[in-house]
Amino acid sequence: MVVKRVGVWSFARMAGLIYAIIGFIAGVIIAFVSFLGALSAAASELPFVGALLGVGAIFLLPIFYGLIGLVVGGLVGLVYNALASVVGGIELELE
Secondary structure (H helix, E strand, O other): OEEOOOOHHHHHHHHHHHHHHHHHHHHHHHHHHHHHHHHHOOOOOOHHHHHHHHHHHHHHHHHHHHHHHHHHHHHHHHHHHHHHHHHOOEEOOOO
16 A cells, blocks of 8 residues: 555644644653752742743643644645655555
């Protein structure tokens, strides 16, 4: 079986969702590191700023990564369809 074309919009949506999940994981890691930094800088003037930025990463990174994934996924789908018509697509062996 050969994949000759992909649905560009469905490919873009899937890529956007995958990237949003990756962004959420990265946001959680950044929030944790920022929280640890805020704890270690408790004697400084504004220790809560780092913690707030870290918590913001949990919300902002999935949105940012998801939008980037949507755009890049759409472009990859378009390029795949163009190249598959030239070289024949990806061959899959299913059981």
